[in-house]
Amino acid sequence: MIPAAFEYYRPKDMTGVLSLLGEHGDNARVIAGGHSLIPMMKLRMADVPHLIDLQGVGGLDDIELSANSIRIGAMVTQHDIIDHNGLASAAPILREAALQIADPQVRYMGTVGGNVANGDPGNDMPGLMQCLDATFTVVGLDGERDIPARQFYEAAYMTAREDEEVLTSITMLIPAGGYAYEKQKRKIGDYATAAAAVLLTKEGNTCKSASIAMTNLSDIPVYSEEAGAALVGSSLDDTAIKAAVTAVLGDIDPSEDNRGPVAFKKHLAGVILRRAIERAWSRA
């Protein structure tokens, strides 16, 4: 479990990072918390001759709250998310989800930026960010651009970010209404067998808006517009929930692994989604 040899850089600013990325192209990668990248390097599944550490770059680890929006720096750790009371009251789904990621040791190191940039279908933050309709800001030698989370993921480990770009922050509107992040895993420190992120708003007994995304049930996170739409206008009766579940089942494409066969995962996806919806509704 020893990685192949690599050069290690620790630039002090983003210009330094970008010029190294420009110089080495896809022979270089940035490292944030290292808790996805280092295991892959040790297993020699990732070969990274030039490793650029983001820890020395300032300005990437702030959490900013305004009246109606949130901005999270890419280097904010999963622990920081859990620890930030302002954030937890503005968008409690972030804390609820972060608490279900890995274990405390991993969360002290693992960053939000690394979690969403990684592109591993097992990561929890991508689905969460799609549910929140967040926007990822990336910077390259040509400047900054914004990419909606819902358009970021292309295939496993393939995202809309170019190799020479670095993710700097994630922004989102403060969500209203009820929320739930429901995840089933085999043990602490495990990736999801199935997970669902749900945000709902309610007026009287009617669902006004709904956003639903699923984790680890396809090679990318699955935001299901249709599932959300199935709930809107309903009173979240059984028919509406069933329709949402059916919509999600149409959008996911799980594969068999040690967590179980496809039939189980599909069934579980429905169960987990239903529970998430019910919990979110009870909080709306």
Next chain:
Amino acid sequence: MKDEVESREDRVAGLKGMGCSRKRVEDARFTQGKGNYVDDLKLDGMLFGDFVRSPYAHARIVNIDTEAALKVPGVLAVLTAKDLEPLGLHWMPTLAGDKQMVLADGKVLFQGQEVAYVVVQDRYAAADGIEAVEVDYEELPVLVNPFEALKSDVVLREDLLAEDGSIPDGAHGPRKHHNHIFTWEAGDKDPTLEVIDNADVVAEETMYYHRTHPCPLETCGCVASMDKVNGKLTLWGTFQAPHAIRTVVSLISGIEEHNIRVISPDIGGGFGNKVGAYPGYVCSVVASIVTGKPVKWIEDRMDNLMTTAFARDYHMTGRIAATKEGKITGVHCSVTADHGGFDACADPTKFPAGFMNICTGSYDIPTAYLEVDGVYTNKAPGGVSYRCSFRVTEAVYFIERMIEVLAIKLNMDAAELRRINFIKKEQFPYQAALGWEYDSGDYHTAWDKALKAVDYDGLRAEQAQRVEDFKAGKTRKLMGIGLTFFTEIVGAGPVKNCDILGLGMFDSCEIRIHPTGSAIARLGTISQGQGHATTFAQILASEIGLPADSITIEEGDTDTAPYGLGTYGSRSTPVAGAATAMAGRKIRAKAQMIAAYLLEVHDDDVEFDVDRFAVKGAPEKFKTMNEIAFAAYNQAIPGIEPGLEAVSYYDPPNMTYPFGAYVCVMDIDVDTGVPVIRRFYALDDCGTRINPMIIEGQVHGGLTEALAVALGQEIAYDDMGNVKTGTLMDFFLPTAWEVPNYETDHTVTPSPHHPIGAKGVGESPHVGGVPCFSNAVQDAFRPFGNTHTNMPHDHWRIWKTANELGLHG
């Protein structure tokens, strides 16, 4: 003098002897990171070794090209079977009477098999060097299923065929097929079949006890250091049996045994994984002899899970016969045992299926028959006793499942069925149908205590209500009540029938009392976390009257410790613990003569009293053990040699038979397959209790490993023989999060033949825990028609059971 005011009770307490929850003396160093494990060892000029491993489960090796690897900076040598052959070390004997390739000799038989050994300056160079070795493989058909292996034309072990292609006998008799290893039988076949044919009721079940792995936190490893000046080889390693390793190394290397020193330093868990000899040890020794430098080899986690000593992999079919009233009349157990590519089981020589013939359990079953067929497949070798005595988890799982299956067939309560079949207290010593003589037991008392503690009837009523609620759509959670009553067979064992590689399974203790009244005792065993330094000192404290705190226990250095067979199979307390008591009694006998001399009375006129010898009838006239120790070194006593030392080699007259009653209450989410353990009650009877706190710790640990095995831990292979669970992401190792609260309890039925009545406890909770967790899962589904589903009961398999029973609507 202080002694005069001290009460007898205070004197007893001051010894911290047997029965005291003395804090573990080991923990000061372990909790401060000051343990000394093999990987902590750093020697001048030390090199490293590591393996090129096969990516294929079955392949012919066409060519190994080491040229590029030798150019990698830091790589000094690459050993292959060709290099070992002239030394006769390309194969090595296994503990099971088979032989195993040290490095692939023409072919590989399992994924991860050792193909070449790279000797390097540091570990980084090892990783690069391994990648640079080019091996050409020609893939061969893969056999991962033992039933198919027994039918297949594919020969896994050409080396075991005779010249004319016929199949000679193996170490355990005739072989039926080229992939067959042995057939082992116990009991009486025809009478058993007759009982079954004529029984009122027969329950039959087929079950697979999956392959898993002991997975100690510390993996296997060693450092070999050949001193070419004095010709002495020192081998440090994670050895559960250091003396046996010394003898094996001597036999296979030709180095005289006095020139070999084997040292087991602190060991981070063994659980059977560290009993056998591995290619890493042999290659490291060779590399050190060749280079003249110390060579270290340490497995990484994947190496450990994929290659060294798995556990179980037993396909078991049972038939159990009973009267209409539920009195069991006979049992038939038939096993197909998957041993992997080489037969490297760690069992006493005469027991190729270990003590599987304890599979009549705690029940008075008059007739029984057991047959076990060992089979070669393209999986890693092993078959060790993972936190149990030899194959005892398999045996107990078998009978505790069969009891449940029979209860279903009889439509009877499983607790009651057990009760009416228990061996009765007055039947001990009990001669079991499959050969063992159970030394002692009081099963009814333990069972009643357990059922009362958990309010068994109340639980059953609650469960019945739950089933109704479930059927009425009021809940989606089922409730399972897991029951287990187990009897173990530990403390191997009597030299007349137990040996490993011809070495009798006695054990030993040597004691030296120092002049100022402290002592050191050395044993042939080796702690891997069991707390020997704590408990053995307690045994001695009670035997010789010196405080446990003044007694050092030392194990694991073959140059200083007396010969012993090591620690596994819960044998340390039953065997070495007995040796300790017996050596202590020799000390006491001599101390008595010294005391009598000092007190100027006849030997028979003094008696031992806690920490002293006193004149009978005149307790104010006494000599403390401290005074006696000093006298042993400073007085010329007529007829008595100076000094105060003793050694005992203990050959146990019988095994010991710890038992216990466990109950698990579980809630199962039918829709997600998630089980939640609401309650776990464990009553253990390990005979005399030396240190209750250590017992409790052992029970917690064993139950946790039982939970792991029952609920998810497995070494799974795909059809190509690839290991699917080679990392801790997929191989289930529970953490504090997954572990429930355990309630522990006990009864005490001392072993009648053991000097202090102790029976061993480290493995009981694992042996009893696995069927208890499993039975809880199975019991939850019993009202819906389930009789048996195989472990591990992970989420998807529980879900599958529910699904197949139609519980998902």
